[in-house]
Amino acid sequence: DTGVSQDPRHKITKRGQNVTFRCDPISEHNRLYWYRQTLGQGPEFLTYFQNEAQLEKSRLLSDRFSAERPKGSFSTLEIQRTEQGDSAMYLCASSLRGASGGARDTQYFGPGTRLTVL
Amino acid sequence: AQKITQTQPGMFVQEKEAVTLDCTYDTSDPSYGLFWYKQPSSGEMIFLIYQGSYDQQNATEGRYSLNFQKARKSANLVISASQLGDSAMYFCAMREGGGGFKTIFGAGTRLFVKA
Numbered sequence: 001d002t003g004v005s006q007d008p009r010h011k012i013t014k015r016g017q018n019v020t021f022r023c024d025p026i027s028e029h030n031r032l033y034w035y036r037q038t039l040g041q042g043p044e045f046l047t048y049f050q051n052e053a054q055l056e057k058s059r060l061l062s063d064r065f066s067a068e069r070p071k072g073s074f075s076t077l078e079i080q081r082t083e084q085g086d087s088a089m090y091l092c093a094s095s096l097r098g099a100s101g102g103a104r105d106t107q108y109f110g111p112g113t114r115l116t117v118l
Numbered sequence: 119a120q121k122i123t124q125t126q127p128g129m130f131v132q133e134k135e136a137v138t139l140d141c142t143y144d145t146s147d148p149s150y151g152l153f154w155y156k157q158p159s160s161g162e163m164i165f166l167i168y169q170g171s172y173d174q175q176n177a178t179e180g181r182y183s184l185n186f187q188k189a190r191k192s193a194n195l196v197i198s199a200s201q202l203g204d205s206a207m208y209f210c211a212m213r214e215g216g217g218g219f220k221t222i223f224g225a226g227t228r229l230f231v232k233a
Contacts, residue, residue: 042223
């Protein structure tokens with residue numbers, strides 16, 4: 001399977017604990033995105049990497065959240081001191097920056113990690 | 119500021135009939151892209167179709183077509199010959215081409231296909 005993969009698929013944790021999620025993009029894709037999706041809503045942008053550089057972060061990404069993409073391949077999203085409001089589906093997507101650049105950026109999504117904070 | 123509006127929380131369609139899912143958007147950037155994604159109950163977002171703001175013709179991908187009305191800022195998805203497997207959430211999304219990287223999504227429309 002050459003699609004985007006995410007691990008784990010489900011995570012249950014207690015409030016105050018730290019959690020880390022991993023995303024492996026499609027191998028030739030140089031762009032990687034993280035989104036958060038709560039029940040009944042569309043995905044909300046969290047952050048974006050082009051290769052290993054984190055180029056944009058949403059205001060939704062508080063100081064408790066950190067994302068890395070150390071070698072421009074896989075990425076991790078860590079949430080420190082989790083709160084019940086962090087319970088959501090965390091989606092990763094990847095895309096390939098094409099010659100045309102600009103708005104055409106077809107993102108391919110992974111299956112997501114569902115986080116439940118008790 | 120970018121905004122995507124999907125006004126239909128839920129839609130019903132009879133199998134084999136066509137259905138239109140509405141999407142309106144707002145942006146001040148003349149260059150932008152519009153996307154539709156399908157999210158079945160399994161949770162994975164599946165890319166369906168793309169329309170660029172400068173594209174002269176409406177996009178089509180198999181049974182999916184995008185009715186792009188630029189002046190009205192609408193990008194409705196038309197699904198022809200609905201199938202039971204089309205039952206899912208559908209999200210309209212937009213990305214501006216002016217150098218930003220953020221893609222915003224609408225709240226979605228849940229489609230139910232009846233046998």
